[in-house]
Amino acid sequence: MADHNAYDAIVVGGGISGLLSALALGKKGNSILLLEKTDALGGNCRTYEPEGFPGWRVDTGIHAITELIHGPLNQLKRYFDPGKFPAFRRHYDYYLRKKNGLEKIPSTLPGFLKMNAFPAKDKVVLAGDLLNTVISRAIFREKQKAVYDVISKHRLSKKTMQFMNALSYLLSGLSMEKTSVSRLLEGCGFSSGGKRGVIRRITETAKLFNNPGYRSQGYPLGGIQSITDGVIASFPKNVGYHTAEEVRKIEKDGSGFSVSTPKADYLSDKVVYSGEVKKLPGIIEMPVEWSRQVKQLEQATAMTIWLGLKEPMTEFNYNGSEVFCDVRDSDKELFYWLMPVPELAPRNKGLVGVSTIIDPKKCRDSEEKLLNTIYSLVPAVEKNIEMVHTQVMVPEKAAVSLNYFPSIKTPVNGLYVVGTDTDMRSMGITRAGYSVLELLKSL
Ligand SMILES: Cc1cc2nc3c(=O)[nH]c(=O)nc-3n(C[C@H](O)[C@H](O)[C@H](O)COP(=O)(O)OP(=O)(O)OC[C@H]3O[C@@H](n4cnc5c(N)ncnc54)[C@H](O)[C@@H]3O)c2cc1C
Structure with missing residues (x-):
């Protein structure tokens, strides 16, 4: 296309699914513009310094990346520039935390x-x-x-x-x-x-009888930001991106699309949408039945509390993560997933993240309950805390339920959807990766 505002494909959203889509399509020679509504690329795949705690870093939720040996990230690795694909440390085992210590969860x-x-x-x-x-x-x-x-x-x-x-x-x-x-x-x-x-x-x-365990799971050294950074650093010249630019309207324009943000209008042959599929009918006219079906996609809300420890604790001296379940006094049980992430802590300090699914209307109660549960299971934690940082986020754009799931190819010719609400396989970043592989197959 000759117009300087025209592209082979526009990618809407700069989470990991949008970034990987832009990378793979860009490496195939397409001119790509990626538009992200927030100030930063990465979506749920970022690592940052929490406000008021210089020197500490936390991920957007605790992460163990699944299927690293044969899964989608490994298949998409070839689009990264040499040396830009992150290194992962193995995430070995899962444990069940009990009053008297940890019990390894067998595989x-x-x-x-x-x-x-x-x-x-x-x-x-x-x-x-x-x-x-x-x-x-x-x-x-x-x-x-x-x-x-x-x-x-x-x-x-x-x-x-x-x-x-x-x-x-x-x-x-x-x-x-x-x-x-x-x-x-x-x-x-x-x-x-x-x-x-x-x-x-x-x-x-x-x-069921001969499972080698969780050997294909890992944690990226340098935090999950290193996955996002690796993609951005591998973008070829024909891939551009703008942050702080929300796509508000997409219109079918002849055989292509017109994509509008408050700052500009762009033209493209194809659109790859990686925001919430549920919200797509508010941006482009979609068939009524498709819109009705995607509205049924359900989401969960997660709370993660990051605890910065004045010094590392032997209680968290393992490579993997632990789970614990609090069923003491209520019928609405909570399950916690805790992972030590020592590499993000300042020197000689410790860091653990604890995540659970919550009712978003009861954030304050959940935070208190979560902290009290940790303190009761590992009492030494309370006196050793230097930093507390709480996140409330939607981990995946659609939970894996028995409901209908949209396919990558939408009913509108040339419009594709990617991300965790378009593929049911595996979890989070791996799920997003599967959707990008499906996109590449569909094009
Ligand atoms: C507590 C927690 C624990 C997790 N644990 C794991 C784990 O162990 N393993 C794992 O693999 N994953 C895990 N995840 C999930 C994983 O991080 C996400 O599923 C994944 O990063 C989602 O990527 P995505 O591209 O599908 O969506 P997102 O990251 O949500 O990206 C979508 C992007 O699109 C942008 N956008 C939306 N609409 C527009 C628009 N109209 N215009 C422009 N931009 C737009 C958004 O701002 C966002 O940046 C966890 C997440 C949380 C919160």
């Missing part, structure tokens, strides 16, 4: 049967349910079901039911009635989102 069914945390009867019942589910999916190609529908509700204790519900909330942001079994299997490391068909099904069944 196989026989290992689960040895766990002390559950009553013996519940372990046998749950193991049977899990085996049944995986085999039904493998042999009978059983369709997607909810966690609630595959567990033997009437044979499990209230505490175990609460645990399963809390685990569902943690993994998908939704209750066990709405959380899909795939999310549970992927979250517990029994299934990998990428493989399909017969191989996937056989692998899934075998993994």
Whole structure:
């Protein structure tokens, strides 16, 4: 296109899905303009210094990046310039925090049967349910079901039911009635989102007995910002970006599009939209039925509290993360996920992040409850705190439920959607990566 405001593709949104889309399309030789409404690129994939605490750095939520060995980030690595793809440290194990310390969460069914945390009867019942589910999916190609529908509700204790519900909330942001079994299997490391068909099904069944653990998970050295920085540093000259420029209107213009922001109008052959799919019908006219369906996408809200420690603590001296469930005095149980991230702390200090899913209307209560739970489980933390920073964010633009999910290609020719509300596989950044691979296949 000759017009200086005209591009082969405009990418709306500069979160990790928009950035990876711009990078891959740019490296294929397309002229790309990426427009981001906030002041910074990265969306939910950033690391920053919290206000009032110089020297400390925190990520936007705690992150373990999944499927690093064979997953989408590894496949998209080839678009990064040499040396720009971040280095990851292994995120080894998950632990369950109890009053008397940590118990490693096993990654196989026989290992689960040895766990002390559950009553013996519940372990046998749950193991049977899990085996049944995986085999039904493998042999009978059983369709997607909810966690609630595959567990033997009437044979499990209230505490175990609460645990399963809390685990569902943690993994998908939704209750066990709405959380899909795939999310549970992927979250517990029994299934990998990428493989399909017969191989996937056989692998899934075998993994129950011979699972190498979480060896394909990692944490990027330098914080999750290093993923965002690596993409930006790899942009070729034909990829440009503007921050603080919100796309308010997209119109079909002949065979292309006109894209408007408060600052300018642009033309493009294609548009890749990476904001919330739910909000797209407010920006461009979409078919009524499609708009109705995307409105059903559900979101969860997460709270993360970062605790800066005056000195590192042996209680958090492991490479991985821990979970704990508070079911003491309420029916609305919470599940916490805590991860030490020592590399973001100033020298000789410690840093842990704790995340949980909350009701956004009850932020203050959740914050207090979260802090009290940590203090009761690891009392030495309270006296060792130097920095507290709280974040309330939407982790994924759509929770993995049993609902309809939009495909990358929209009903409008040349308009594509990417991001965590367009692919159900795996989690967060990996999910976003899967959507970008789908985009590349669709174009
Ligand atoms: C507590 C927490 C824990 C998490 N844990 C993990 C984890 O362990 N592993 C993992 O992989 N992921 C995790 N994530 C999730 C992961 O960070 C996100 O899912 C991922 O970064 C989302 O990328 P995205 O591009 O789909 O969306 P976003 O990051 O939401 O990006 C969308 C971008 O589009 C911009 N935008 C929207 N509308 C417009 C418009 N009209 N014009 C211009 N710009 C627009 C937005 O400002 C934003 O920058 C976690 C997140 C949180 C909060």
